[in-house]
Amino acid sequence: MREEFKGKTALITGGSRGLGEALCRRFAAAGCRVIVNYAHGKEAAQAVADAVGGEAIQCDISCEEAVQKMFDRVGPVDILVNNARVDPYKRTPEMSDGAWWDAVMGVNLKGAYLCGKFALEGMKQRRWGRLLHISSLWAYQPANERMLSYAAAKSAMHALSRGFANLGAPYGVTSNVLAPGLILTDMVSSRLTPEMLQKEMAGIPLGRGSSPAEVADFAFDIVRTGFLTGEIINLNGGAFMAP
Template identity: 50%
Template sequence: MDARDEKKAPAGQAASGENVMETQKRNVLVTGASQGLGATIAARFARGGHRVWVNCAHGVEKAGEVVAGIVRAGGEAETFPCDLTDEGAVEEAFAALEARAGGIDILVNNARLDPYLRGAADSDGAWFDRTLAVNLRGAYLATLAVFDGMKSRGWGRVVNVSSIWAQWSAPRNLIPYSVSKAGMHALTRAFAREGAPHQVTVNTVAPGLILTENAASRLGPEKLLAETASVPLGRGAAPEEIAEIIWNTVHSGFITGQTIHANGGAWMGN
């Protein structure tokens, strides 16, 4: 227990302008955090003094390693295995976690089905459905599972991790991914409207290329150069940079229903 545990804000206190991210320990759930950006986000919130749950469906051992790293660094974290495509499992696991943890205060919808697992020739309805089931329906179900609790406590944050592909015209192999991410922006707007009277904010962070281990090894040095050539900043983002943007988005209680574009200046115009 630390000083933050004793400082539970009464409903509505967040509206006073106090920076509750600095004064109160929050319960944070990051979906798809067994690797890549999700693992970095989890570590960032733990470093900020909050309790973190590291979700994934398959790589539970990897999620355990993420948790072990956080704990070694002095943070608080637990794994939270739950397949977001399984509605019954989401309802059950989230309800149990809500009861045990005393409510999830911050939800980062980060999980995705890796769009590069399939090439253009393998495009079909089953892949489309699987992609939307994780990326969009999974975010919807996770948000539903925590949202009423946030509203009743008068404080909450949801961040939907989208992609530059939500607004770019996708090549064949990335169509399901692009559609799923575009859908997340509609989720953000709807939940932001519903949450606003309760001091629950909902925003989208839409990154361009992130240099996760997987992205770097998928691309290799030559393709990486080609991908970054059109980015005004001339590079991809470090996962830590995007995690910091998500941290900052959550910090503010006065930004809601917005998309924060983190794409190296791809859309600054001429």
Template identity: 30%
Template structure:
């Protein structure tokens, strides 16, 4: 596969899980990929060795670091923002600093990364942010703050799609449901509970999410923008 040959790609949050699957998919298709990581140095080094991608340590909670990361990659063709964190629990007891950090990573980082990318991005570029089906539906208690961050991405994409549309730059959100990662393993203690909400009662794979990202990043999706692309086995149906 060579549809991304010579494309300059940055994946923010790419060392593990969905992010790593995206790095593999785009690198395998010929892209020049760089990805950021925060704490998973060994996983990042292994992925870089496997794919030929460039690993860059950067904290998605630090706005200046996010801007510098994007600026340092020059004129991007494709930006994928996958970095995210999850804080769950009774809102009356949840640590406020942890919630604020989640907002920094899940909302502020994608916004500032997208804006900085657009400053240098070539016309016809692609901005793709990994959200969550919980932006549409939060069917259990304890997820209000997390759902809020994922819903915020929806408004961001719709607005930036209009801001950047004259240059042919598309902005889209991919909204996975339960996906087999270290944070949410398919054989984990919550899997049976989550599958009860689903029409197809299994976790998605990282490769399935990466395939949707590849479509949105590719030449056939040039008219797709400001949209939410849910891939959740019917979790939110």
């Protein structure tokens, strides 16, 4: 059964740019009250919030106290999309391996856990809720040195989601993972030369990447499907094929 979401509150972590912005726009188009979470970039987050008629809230989701305050401020959350991440290309030269690991895990995994935990508590009381966790193709493929902590966090997110699915099922709460492949965000386009981008797309059976809006549309369809829980859904143009 596909449900209508008009009037429901959707919290999108990392909602100020790229896929996060597209998710905010998609859920707002469905009539949701959208909360645009961000850690940095207040102006960008506020611009998204203004565009969708939502609210921008700064919160470091790796901090339990900060997450508690965010949920207290927002009130009941019906839909949580765990989209926030530490960009694996943003490591500074002075960061040690251990410090970088902690930073990545703190947002990409611990943050997803904390937001899911607080959201699930309220959802169980209301006996309805949707959790969606944005993973990556990197959860499956052998990682290089740059991507190792990122890949580990995304793989662990799959186990986290299954746990939330098990805890939420008796209360009508679903939890699923969406694992996209190449998304053609502004950041990706600025990072890769046209030649590099062509090489990336050549390794995808469908021969292209996805737009943020295309991924957001699919994410919305997953959340609308109330009989789907504990699953990992891949959207990557065939780059990872498995039974």
